Amino acid sequence: MDDMNKEFLLDENITFLNHGSFGSCPKPIFREYQEWQKKLEKQPVQFLTKDLYSSLRDSRVALSDFIGCNNEDLLFFENPTTAISNVMYSLDLDHHDEVLMTNHEYGALVRAWNKWNKKNTFFIKKQSIELPIKSEEQFLENFWEGVNEKTRVIFISHITSPTAIIFPIKKIIKRAKENGILTIVDGAHVPGHISLNISELDCDFYTGALHKWLCAPKGSSFLYVKKDHQNWLKPIIYSWGKYGDDPGPTEFLQDFQWQGTRDLSSFLTIPTSIKFYNNQIKPYQDKCKKMCLDTYKRLMSILNTMPITKGEKWIGQMISHPLPKDIPSNLKEILWNEHKIEIPIFNWEGLDLIRCSFQVYNKDEDIDSLIKALESI
Ligand SMILES: Cc1ncc(COP(=O)(O)O)c(C=O)c1O
Known part of the structure; x- marks a missing residue:
């Protein structure tokens, strides 16, 4: 899993914690997609x-x-x-x-x-x-x-x-x-x-x-x-x-x-x-889930907010965690503009939630970057 980010087209200079919104397409699949388009035009x-x-x-x-x-x-x-x-x-x-x-x-x-x-x-x-x-x-x-x-x-x-x-x-x-x-x-x-x-x-x-x-x-x-x-x-x-x-x-x-x-x-x-x-993602999904659970614990500890579910069975490779009431209203922009972290923040039913997604290209350092950025804010 360590080198899996090389298989994807994502910008290597950013921390991408939002696979959930639109996914990200690996290079071999994207190449095949273009091959089909060429076949069509031929x-x-x-x-x-x-x-x-x-x-x-x-x-x-x-x-x-x-x-x-x-x-x-x-x-x-x-x-x-x-x-x-x-x-x-x-x-x-x-x-x-x-x-x-x-x-x-x-x-x-x-x-x-x-x-x-x-x-x-x-x-x-x-x-x-x-x-x-x-x-x-x-x-x-x-x-x-x-x-x-x-x-x-x-x-x-x-x-x-x-x-x-x-x-x-x-x-x-x-x-x-x-x-x-x-x-x-x-x-x-x-x-x-x-x-x-x-x-x-x-x-x-x-x-x-x-x-x-x-x-x-x-x-x-x-x-x-x-x-x-x-x-x-x-x-x-x-x-x-x-x-x-x-x-x-x-x-x-x-x-x-x-x-x-x-x-x-x-x-x-x-x-x-x-x-x-089957070959490149499935074998590493448990590791992605573990990253989710680790992030959960670290967010709870630095944000001091309670999780919205109890137990592991409710989550897969994404978690949404409540933010404290006094967060800056432009937190998402700060995370992107100042830290190059792409992560969604939703206001849902009056709660501000930060949603982290983990896919095979993510690394433990991505969690560290998020926690460090949140601590600094
Ligand atoms: C739960 C859920 N349903 C439906 C959609 C709709 O996707 P789209 O806008 O691509 O139709 C999304 C998109 O993120 C989603 O998260």
Whole structure:
């Protein structure tokens, strides 16, 4: 792991503690991405009308093996926002219906839910999750208090963005299923971060970003759609569908795969990204988690603030920790401008949180730099 930073394109003169926002693409994967783009430009017509489809299938098959589902139930999207927006657009909800989410959901998607619901047809309920989270039982009961006879949809993160918590979604999905509630999981941070088996989870929809922890090039994400819903889920963008060049295998895939001319190269690097993850990232993930836990302890000690979860099972390679009330309001800028540390700070529910991400290119010295900078401020 010591030399892994050489495999990435990141500027060596900065301390990068924000893999969580947009990931970072390793050099071999980025090279392959550019190779696909060159292939396209060499013979655009042959590539976009013929060769593309078998390569997209290879990517679907590799990804379906990696995340435990059938390859024909997977659609590629540039990002989770587009993927989830497609689901929102097709939902048939009326004023008797409620969509339940937590207060830890990703802000842009909460906004998207509100915008798609512009006529206020249905009710969006945000269930507050008590902090610190101490046990699965406490979490489950706390979340389930938001359910009533009107709840039709549960929208929930698998790993949350501002608070970086792994939510125990399996039990929620099971209970939702018993109650006839549709489950839409936002797993933007999951692929390549914690293990994922969608068939075991048995949710209705699941989106994940591949350019974050799987380190694919930007613009590579997926949506899993359970078979039962493939007849009513419609694309926001209609194009040729079954009348185009895509040879199949289903009208569902044909409708979503070709959405007008675009660069699909990032999707074609998925098999290579999975190989890179298995060989170069997976063996070091425990070390990254240890860095997380070390940082946790050091932040607690210098900031004198309490963690938002209790125990290790809630975190992966990211932690969010509360900052004291008297921090400078431009702390993020100070860390970047004066210390060249890239790290996000969120104001979430009135709490200022600093979120540290650790990927294989990070070193213990990165934690030292952060602690030293915070001490000096
Ligand atoms: C939990 C979560 N969901 C969804 C997204 C959406 O990603 P994008 O803006 O790329 O669609 C993010 C991005 O960081 C995220 O953290």
